[in-house]
Every structure is written in structure tokens, then in C-alpha cells.
Amino acid sequence: xxxxxxxxxxxxxxxxxxxxxxxxxxxxxxxxxxxxxxxxxxxxxxxxxxxxxxxxxxxxxxxxxxxxxxxxxxxxxxxxxxxxxxxxxxxxxxxxxxxxxxxxxxxxxxxxxxxxxxxxxxxxxxxxxxxxxxxxxxxxxxxxxxxxxxxxxxxxxxxxxxxxxxxxxxxxxxxxxxxxxxxxxxxxxxxxxxxxxxxxxxxxxxxxxxxxxxxxxxxxxxxxxxxxxxxxxxxxxxxxxxxxxxxxxxxxxxxxxxxxxxxxxxxxxxxxxxxxxxxxxxxxxxxxxxxxxxxxxxxxxxxxxxxxxxxxxxxxxxxxxxxxxxxxxxxxxxxxxxxxxxxxxxxxxxxxxxxxxxxxxxxxxxxxxxxxxxxxxxxxxxxxxxxxxxxxxxxxxxxxxxxxxxxxxxxxxxxxxxxxxxxxxxxxxxxxxxxx
Numbered sequence: 001x002x003x004x005x006x007x008x009x010x011x012x013x014x015x016x017x018x019x020x021x022x023x024x025x026x027x028x029x030x031x032x033x034x035x036x037x038x039x040x041x042x043x044x045x046x047x048x049x050x051x052x053x054x055x056x057x058x059x060x061x062x063x064x065x066x067x068x069x070x071x072x073x074x075x076x077x078x079x080x081x082x083x084x085x086x087x088x089x090x091x092x093x094x095x096x097x098x099x100x101x102x103x104x105x106x107x108x109x110x111x112x113x114x115x116x117x118x119x120x121x122x123x124x125x126x127x128x129x130x131x132x133x134x135x136x137x138x139x140x141x142x143x144x145x146x147x148x149x150x151x152x153x154x155x156x157x158x159x160x161x162x163x164x165x166x167x168x169x170x171x172x173x174x175x176x177x178x179x180x181x182x183x184x185x186x187x188x189x190x191x192x193x194x195x196x197x198x199x200x201x202x203x204x205x206x207x208x209x210x211x212x213x214x215x216x217x218x219x220x221x222x223x224x225x226x227x228x229x230x231x232x233x234x235x236x237x238x239x240x241x242x243x244x245x246x247x248x249x250x251x252x253x254x255x256x257x258x259x260x261x262x263x264x265x266x267x268x269x270x271x272x273x274x275x276x277x278x279x280x281x282x283x284x285x286x287x288x289x290x291x292x293x294x295x296x297x298x299x300x301x302x303x304x305x306x307x308x309x310x311x312x313x314x315x316x317x318x319x320x321x322x323x324x325x326x327x328x329x330x331x332x333x334x335x336x337x338x339x340x341x342x343x344x345x346x347x348x349x350x351x352x353x354x355x356x357x358x359x360x361x362x363x364x365x366x367x368x369x370x371x372x373x374x375x376x377x378x379x380x381x382x383x384x385x386x387x388x389x390x391x392x393x394x395x396x397x398x399x400x401x402x403x404x405x406x407x408x409x410x411x412x413x414x415x416x417x418x419x420x421x422x423x424x425x426x427x428x429x430x431x432x433x434x435x436x
Contacts (some may be wrong), residue, residue, distance in 0.1 A: 010207070021229035026149055029222060030294065030433065033145035034138065036223030043137035047130040047188040048130040052124070057123035059110070060116045069102040082131035097297045101290035110309070113278025114271060122268035129261035136254035142432050145379055146421040148218040153232050154414030155211035160201070162207040168378075168399055169193075169200040175385065176392050189392040196396055203403070239364050242357050242423075249346045253428030259335075259342040266335040270328035276321040346426065354421040360419045367412040374398075374405040 034040060072098050083089055109116060173193045179185035215230045224230075248255060288294075289303035315321065381398045383389035424432040 021231035022224075023231050023233035024149075025233045026146070027434075029149045029218070030142055030145050032222040032224075033141055036221070037137075038142050040134070040137045043130075043134040047127070047134040050127040050130045054120070054123040055126045057116075057120045060119060062105050066107070067103070070099070071101075073097055074099075096292055098293070098299075101288070101293065102303070103286060103288050105284060105286040107282050107284045109280070109282050111279070111281040112275065113280065114275035115280070118268055118272035118275055122265060122272060125261050125264035125268055129258055129265060131195040132254045132258035132261055136158070136258065139428075139432060143421055143425045145221060146432070147234075147418050148221050150414050150417040150421070152211070152214040152218050152230065153192045153236070153417070154411055155207070155214040156232055157410035157414060159207040159211050160405055161403070161410050162204040164199040164406065165348045165399075165403040166204050167198075168402070169196045172385075172392075172395060174198055175382075179388070179392075183335070183394060192393060192396055196399070200403075207341060226424045236417055239361055239413065239420075241361055242354065242420075246351050246354055247427050247429070249343070249350055250428035253346065255342060255346060256339075257430070259339040263332070263335045263339050266328070266332040270325060270332050271327045273321065273325040276324070277315075279311055281308045281309060281311050283307075318383040329375070346428075350423070350426040353419070353426040357416075357419045357423045362432060364409075364412040364416050367409040370405040371402075371409040374402040378402045387414075 077097055081089055103434070110372050176185050176189050176193045180187075180190055215228075218230055219226050219228055250401070251257075260313045284307070286306040287303065288306070289300045292299055294304050295302060368388045376400075378398050381390055381395050385392065421432065423429075
């Protein structure tokens with residue numbers, strides 16, 4: 001609580017009458033980072049594009065309607081002339097000057113050898129692949145947001161430690177001045193204290209600058225004005241020992257889901273390449289209306305219906321379909337190996353992250369013990385110094401040790417939350433999306 005009061009006082013002195021900092025919880029930071037991230041918006045747009053590609057592939061199963069129409073005029077038409085035995089000549093126009101024609105055709109694929117169903121399955125796998133990439137982008141955004149948030153938390157604690165160190169330096173300065181006035185200290189002690197005060201002020205200024213840098217980075221990440229002051233609105237629970245064993249990688253982890261979808265894409269591509277072995281059968285029906293249309297000898301409007309089917313089948317004599325299918329088979333095996341490699345890599349990184357988290361917790365406990373010891377040592381040293389038993393130089397050494405352990409504790413506590421977030425990210429834990 002003392003650290004919080006010191007930090008609050010430091011923040012008030014920094015704002016100097018300006019508007020109070022904006023309080024921000026971890027949950028709010030995650031929501032704002034998600035809504036602002038351009039990387040995530042681009043990934044979602046890409047995923048939506050492949051959803052539309054899937055709808056387009058599915059539409060291939062439905063009939064296709066085509067309509068064409070033409071109207072034309074010829075200033076001259078061919079004539080048919082017949083010479084009669086009587087010597088007379090018989091002639092007739094073969095065609096008409098004006099032509100009007102409209103055709104409506106409906107086509108429905110009956111059999112395509114798997115081309116349509118394979119295309120739909122390939123589009124589904126591509127959609128799932130890009131949706132997994134979109135979720136992977138979300139996890140990256142959340143991880144970066146958590147790291148940025150806890151970096152600001154660490155900067156706050158370091159600033160509180162620096163402010164406390166400056167306050168202790170000022171107390172020591174007053175005590176040494178009193179001893180000097182009483183003749184129990186010399187000018188060397190005063191110079192040593194002056195050096196201590198200068199160093200403490202610089203340390204606090206450095207902590208203030210680092211805190212401001214973290215605020216700017218987090219504000220930009222969340223889509224806020226970089227000039228806005230941000231404040232952590234809660235105190236995270238004390239770090240707890242990660243004694244539990246390794247948690248298996250979530251099968252729904254985006255990277256693993258994307259690798260699985262890539263295998264499905266390769267499998268469907270192989271199926272699609274083999275579909276070229278088979279013919280394509282299409283049923284059609286048509287309606288035609290116009291003049292002269294079906295009767296070329298009468299300039300009248302008339303119409304007629306047509307139904308039928310077409311079969312098309314082509315095969316390259318060089319074996320191109322077979323070779324294409326063989327290439328697709330090799331790509332499928334490549335995707336399967338990539339999937340297994342991704343699983344191994346994720347498990348390795350998850351186990352390494354867990355070991356790192358355990359080591360970070362040990363550092364935090366060690367820093368806590370060192371800080372408690374250094375604080376008790378400084379308290380006793382202050383009493384001895386005021387009694388004239390302990391030299392000023394020794395007191396300054398003990399105070400410097402306290403400053404070091406206090407800063408180490410502040411860093412170790414925040415570092416635990418950062419490494420914990422990385423562990424959540426590596427194993428695909430849903431806790432990455434949660435705030436306290």
C-alpha cells in the first residue's frame with residue numbers, strides 16, 4: 001500500500017494540475033487492442049474473402065442461366081435465281097433484311113468427376129485455414145497487449161521504487177546534515193550524500209521517462225491519443241508457483257488448426273487433380289424466339305424449345321493429369337510433415353515457456369526475500385547511524401543495496417506476468433483472453 005501511495009503522489013506531481021490519468025484494467029486493454037488492431041482487421045477481411053470464395057464454389061452446383069439477344073439489318077440479302085425451261089427466270093430472296101433473335105439457355109452439371117465437390121471441399125479447407133490465421137492474429141494482438149500492459153505495470157513499480165529511494169536519500173541527507181551540525185560528521189559525508197541525492201534524482205527521472213515511454217506504446221496499441229496519461233487500475237494477485245505439469249497443446253490452437261487445414265487443402269487439391277481423369281456431363285434446355293428463326297422462308301416471329309446433354313472429355317497424351325496428381329500427392333505429404341513439425345515445435349516451445357515461468361517465479365521469491373532482508377537491514381542501519389555507531393558511508397552502501405533489491409522485486413513481479421502471458425500464448429490457453 002505504501003508503494004501505491006508513493007506512486008500516486010509521484011503521478012500527481014508529474015501531472016502538475018493536468019487531467020488525471022485514464023484508469024485502465026487489463027480486460028479493457030485487451031478489448032481495446034482487439035478493436036483497434038489493423039493487423040487483426042486485415043486478417044478478418046482476408047478470412048471473409050475466403051468465406052465468399054466458398055459460397056462461390058458452392059454455387060457451381062446450381063444451374064446456370066444464359067440469355068442472349070440480337071437485332072440486325074442487312075441492306076442486301078442473297079437471291080436464289082432459277083432459269084425455267086420456258087426461258088423465264090424465277091428469283092427469290094434467300095433471307096431477310098431484318099433479323100430478331102433471343103435465346104435463353106439453362107445448363108445443369110450432371111457429372112463432373114468430382115471437380116465441383118472437390119472445389120467446394122478445397123474452398124472449405126481454405127476458409128478454415130484463413131480463419132485459423134485470423135485467430136492466430138488475435139492471439140498475437142492479445143499477447144502484445146498483455147506485454148504492453150504489464151510493461152507499464154513494471155514501469156509504475158520501478159517509478160515507485162525510485163521515488164521511495166529518493167525519499168530515503170533525502171532523509172539520510174537531513175540526518176547527515178544534523179550530524180554535521182553537531183560535529184559528528186565531516187564534509188566528506190556531505191559530499192557522499194550529495195552524490196546519493198543526485199543519483200537518486202536521476203534514477204527517478206529515468207523511471208519517469210521509462211514509464212512515459214510505456215504509456216505511449218500502450219496508448220498507440222489501444223488506439224488512444226499518445227499524449228494521454230494511462231494508469232493501471234488494479235493490483236494483480238501475487239504470483240503463484242506453477243507446480244502443475246505441462247498442459248497439452250490445445251487442439252484448437254490457431255497455428256495447429258491452420259496446419260491441419262493446410263493438410264486438408266492439399267488432400268482436396270489431390271482429389272481435384274484426379275477429377276480430370278473423368279468426363280463432364282452437362283444437361284441443358286433452351287428456348288429460342290425471333291424471326292425468321294426456325295423458318296428461313298417466312299418473315300414471321302416464331303419460337304421453339306431445345307433439350308439435350310453434352311459430354312466433354314479430354315486427355316493429354318503426355319500424361320499431364322497423372323503427373324499433376326503425382327505432384328499434388330507430394331504436396332500432401334509435405335503438408336502432413338509440416339503439421340507434425342508444427343505440433344512438435346508448439347509442444348517444445350510450450351515446455352520451454354513453462355520452465356521459464358518456473359524460473360521466473362523462483363526469481364520473484366528470491367527477490368522478495370532479498371528485499372525483506374535489505375529493508376530490515378536498512379531500518380537497523382538507520383537506527384545505528386543516528387546513534388553514531390554506523391558510518392555514513394556504510395549507511396549509503398546499505399541504502400544502495402535496498403534500492404537495488406527494491407527495483408529487482410518490482411521487475412521480477414511484472415516479469416512473472418509477462419512470462420505467464422507468453423506461456424498462455426504458447427499452449428493456446430483461453431486464459432490469454434481473460435483479465436482479472
